[in-house]
Amino acid sequence: MEQEKKLTEQESLHLITMMINKAKESYHDTGIGAIMWGAVITICSLVRLSEVQFDYKLPFDIYLLTLVAIIPQILLSIREKKERKVKSYDDPYLDYIWLGFGICIFLLINIINNVFGEWGSWANEFKSITGKSASFRFSEYVAPLFLMLYGLPTFITGAACKFKPMLWGGIFCWICCIVAVYTSIKIDLLLTAASAILAWLIPGLIMEKEYRLYKKEQAQLNV
Amino acid sequence: MFKDLDPILHSQLRLAVMSLLISVKEAEFTFLKENTNATAGNLSVQIQKLKEVGYIEVIKQFKDNYPQTICKITSTGIKAFEEYVKNLQAYLTQK
Numbered sequence: 001m002e003q004e005k006k007l008t009e010q011e012s013l014h015l016i017t018m019m020i021n022k023a024k025e026s027y028h029d030t031g032i033g034a035i036m037w038g039a040v041i042t043i044c045s046l047v048r049l050s051e052v053q054f055d056y057k058l059p060f061d062i063y064l065l066t067l068v069a070i071i072p073q074i075l076l077s078i079r080e081k082k083e084r085k086v087k088s089y090d091d092p093y094l095d096y097i098w099l100g101f102g103i104c105i106f107l108l109i110n111i112i113n114n115v116f117g118e119w120g121s122w123a124n125e126f127k128s129i130t131g132k133s134a135s136f137r138f139s140e141y142v143a144p145l146f147l148m149l150y151g152l153p154t155f156i157t158g159a160a161c162k163f164k165p166m167l168w169g170g171i172f173c174w175i176c177c178i179v180a181v182y183t184s185i186k187i188d189l190l191l192t193a194a195s196a197i198l199a200w201l202i203p204g205l206i207m208e209k210e211y212r213l214y215k216k217e218q219a220q221l222n223v
Numbered sequence: 224m225f226k227d228l229d230p231i232l233h234s235q236l237r238l239a240v241m242s243l244l245i246s247v248k249e250a251e252f253t254f255l256k257e258n259t260n261a262t263a264g265n266l267s268v269q270i271q272k273l274k275e276v277g278y279i280e281v282i283k284q285f286k287d288n289y290p291q292t293i294c295k296i297t298s299t300g301i302k303a304f305e306e307y308v309k310n311l312q313a314y315l316t317q318k
Binding site: 007010013016018020022023085088218 | 228233235249250253254257259308315
């Protein structure tokens, strides 16, 4: 590009449009984080489903895998931030949204564990007095709470980044949230796995493909 | 009566740099170089001109022991760019 070339008004406008589009296209998430979380939640849900279906118990809670996944996520975020040559205005907001989502998930787990504790002792007392088991099962209503939370940051990210697979993924989480209120725990776990696949795993794979294409194009341009 | 187009912005490489920077919060020198296809020397000179008039802010720092130059558009730069686009549109509408 020549430094002092004077432009016509049409050329100027064309150049502005072209550069703004280039800047927009330059923002590519690697998608690895989304792939990892999509896979982790899918595995956790399906393993828990097999525990319920085949009546066995692993020596550890499979959902502890989500805690383990936090470590590579932190390392990934640091590496991606270092490699990024451009920062968008949305970056810090989306980071805070996902951080807030993570905090909400752990708060929800804490609330649910406390409710389970209270509910368990109440159900035992009920059985000792009436001789019948309580018909209400709190565990049937846990999945919709998580699905509601899964939908929020996914929907916002999809809308902010104009990335439709994630936007629809977020909406799918909310549809599953509504359905899971009326279904058994086995179906709830299947819906959770389906939500993780549609909201994170598939969009992550699409992002990763686009990122690889962008890198290839950049490499060809720089030859 | 048309206002004259800002001579600082009415130049190919400087306008390209400003158009890239208006869309992002900040960008590395290498990002600007890759997207404008300019040489490092040319780009440095034009960035210096934009910095002198206060349209952009240039931050020089080290990243993994390598020098890194980050460019950011300033509020003066945003105003100048908006004014430039407004004037440009006025010219084009008249034609």
